[in-house]
Structure formats: C-alpha cells, structure tokens
Amino acid sequence: MPFKLLIETETGKKYLVRDLQEEFHTTHGIIKSADLKSNKTEVRSSKNHAFQLIEAGFIDLWEQLQRGPQIMMPKDIGFIIAQTGINHHSTIVDAGGGSGSLCFSLANIGKEVVVYEHNAENVSLLNKNKQLLGLKNVTIKHQDIYDGIEEGELDLITLDLPEPWRVLPQAEIALKAGGFVVVYLPNLLQVKEYIDAASESAIAIIKTVELLERSWKIEKKIMRPEFQMLGHTGFLIMGRKLGA
DSSP, X not given: OOOEEEEETTTOOEEEEXXXXXXXXXXXXXXXXXXHTSXXXXXXXXXXXXXXXXXXXHHHHHTTOOOOSOOOOHHHHHHHHHHHTOOTTOEEEEEOOTTSHHHHHHHTTSSEEEEEOOOHHHHHHHHHHHHHHTOSSEEEEOSOGGGXXXXXXXXXXXXXXXXXXXXXXXXXXXXXXXXXXXXXXXXXXXXXXXXXXXXXXXEEEEEEEEOOBOOXXXXXXXXXXXXXXXXXXXXXXXXXXXXX
C-alpha cells in the first residue's frame, strides 16, 4: 500500500504517513486509520482539525531521505535532467552517490541507474533510501569508480567526486556516442583541472554553469524577493562524447 501525505489545511505543514494500519498522531489530534485508508481528500483529527489527504509522490518521499553528505539540490538536478534529455530508455551511471538525492531522481525518470559509492556508510544510507522510495531500477555498488566502469553504451554519467578527471578515460569507453558526462564540483580550481583534462579527451565541454535560486514573497500587497536566497551550491560542467 502506498504512503499517504497529510497536509494541514491552515498551515500547509506536511506529514508522511508510512503505516496506514495505525492511527496517526499529530499536535492537532489523532487521525483514524480508517480515514487514512479511505479515498477521502479531506479528513479531520480528534480535535476537529482539517487535513488534506493525498498519496505521497516521489518528491514527497525525496524530502524524507535520510541525509549524510551534503545533497544535490533540486535546482541542479532539474538542470541536469533538462540538459541531457534523459527518458525511460536511458541507462545511467552515477558516482559519489552520497545520500542518493541525484541518483534516485535520475532513476525516477531513467530506465536503469547504477551507483558507484566507495564509502561503506554511504552505501548503507543509499540502500535505506532506496527502500523508502521503492525503486527497482537502481543498482548500488560498493566500488570506487576510479578503478573502472563495468557498464557500457551509457546515455549519461554523473560525477560528484573530488577528482573527476581520473574518470575521463573510463567514461570515453563506457558512453555511447552522443552520451553526456555531467560533473558537479564545489570550487573553480577543480573545475579548471577537469576542463583542462577533458580538452585532451573525446569529451567535449558544452557549458559550465552555477545556478542561483531566489524565492519571492507574494501575499496581499507584498511583492518582494525573500531576504535569503539559495546561492552557490556547486558548479555543473556539461560534457558530451563526440565520435565513436
């Protein structure tokens, strides 16, 4: 049975309900199990507090991922998906899986994702988050991608690693012609070293970008940007394999 999402009607606060067989307790009262399992779109707690009830989607579960290393943010993930055009036919390798923010988002769209992660704690975290999301098309390998890529004819390789230039020789072999390599790096010295190395490979650099996200406050007569914005998280370097 899928998870459900309770949303407080007044505040918009969200609660993920994982066990529909039990009553769900909130600060605004208890929701009966029978209501959780029903087809109702609005339910009321024992304190007569109104909640919207919907089936939890991928993004609702993504927000509940257990986190270890710093995760890749939706603004960067969305750019990767849009720029590479992956779809349900795409086969992907992701290295430096961390908590799984990127690899699971790619798996939600692609055909198959293989994750290389050398850190044992991160491997355990990835497996837990994979179970939460219920994804069947993700393979998690406790391996270092610097030692080689076992898959071939890939549509996309994503690298969130300290030294991605070391993967370029393997990436050239593993990618199909026209396949993409996307690298995520926190500082410009790494970016420069990667681009210099790529210039001597079959991977052509398409663009290097930094994405900034600014929210706006719009209510009644107020229309202004929020005082805080999501600034630098990392640089994305888009590359593509040219030729056979």
